[in-house]
Amino acid sequence: MxxxxxxxxxxxxxxxxxxxxxxxxxxxxxxxxxxxxxxxxxxxxxxxxxxxxxxxxxxxxxxxxxxxxxxxxxxxxxxxxxxxxxxxxxxxxxxxxxxxxxxxxxxxxxxxxxxxxxxxxxxxxxxxxxxxxxxxxxxxxxxxxxxxxxxxxxxxxxxxxxxxxxxxxxxxxxxxxxxxxxxDAPGFVSNRVLMPLINEAAFAVMEGVATPEAIDQVFKLGMAHPMGPLTLADFIGIDVCLDILRVLQEGFGDPKYRPCPLLVRMVDAGWLGRKSNRGFFTYEK
Incomplete structure (x- = not known):
């Protein structure tokens, strides 16, 4: 070396x-x-x-x-x-x-x-x-x-x-x-696998399948994840998640990576997660 x-x-x-x-x-x-x-x-x-x-x-x-x-x-x-x-x-x-x-x-x-x-x-x-x-x-x-x-x-x-x-x-x-x-491939391993999970969780919220709290509880209790995908999205930053999904969509040319419209609206609203004190959840200033 x-x-x-x-x-x-x-x-x-x-x-x-x-x-x-x-x-x-x-x-x-x-x-x-x-x-x-x-x-x-x-x-x-x-x-x-x-x-x-x-x-x-x-x-x-x-x-x-x-x-x-x-x-x-x-x-x-x-x-x-x-x-x-x-x-x-x-x-x-x-x-x-x-x-x-x-x-x-x-x-x-x-x-x-x-x-x-x-x-x-x-x-x-x-x-x-x-x-x-x-x-x-x-x-x-x-x-x-x-x-x-x-x-x-x-x-x-x-x-x-x-x-x-x-x-x-x-x-x-x-x-x-x-x-x-x-x-080298869009999203490498980590985000190629993680971002579709976060995106699908956002679709489940948008479609009224379950609340963010319920979705995260399913992953923590059922899949032994230390935090749910929506808490993780807030931690990463909703804007960062959206940017990565757009890279995946462009890089693969596959509609399965299409960002959930709820993510787009949240970024437009400035609801970026922990760093803005509001995302899928609200946080103390």
Missing amino acids: ADIQSIAVIGAGTMGSGIAHVFARSGFQVTLCDVEQRFLDRALASIRTNLGREAAKGKLSEAEIEPTLSRIRATVDMQSLTGAELAVEAAPERYELKAEVFRALDRILPSTAILATNTSSISITKMAALTRRPAQVIGMHFFNPVPVMALVEVVRGMATSDSSFATVYEVAVLLGKTPVEVN
Whole structure:
């Protein structure tokens, strides 16, 4: 494995801050980049809070919090990422936005650097084709909350080299994660299977088959799911679920992935789940 020490994380939202957290906690030097300082400030505050929670649970010592935070440098200047050996893009799940980030990273980063994307559904092969280094483009799909969830889908594009795959796989292990090899296809494995479940649950609500509470109870008690599909949809974000379903519908050209109209209306209403305090369920502010 290449000796990766310097990491760039682009996007300081929920996923990006979590990714920066786990890299810094594992001893990597991290540069966290976003377009506005307020996003970075919010991310650093969240990382500090989450490190405190880990310390309270005995997962790390109080003495490790400040050294971990000191390994994260926040910047709004993407040009300052020139020394990164591995970049993880964690921008919102929109192809045009991710494409813009990837083109910039390809210009800025050393020719030896690996470009990874945390996309949950967009084609790795398509992203790689935007660059001059398709062999060094790969999917590194973390799950929310990143510091807690063990899985990382490591996704090979058509051009991804064995050495790039091996490097990212080993890095994921160093993060304390369990990497799973997946080939490039819309939604990979996780969302190809999960999103139709959430979509069908939304159809059941829309058609009056059962309440959201009843649907989730069926899955928790009958299928031993830790949370029901509609609670999970609220946790992921209704807008994110809708974006992924549209990627699946376009990618496969199959009407079975057609998003439930209720999901579309909820997004139009701003009912995005936990982050907006209302989705299929309501939440305390």
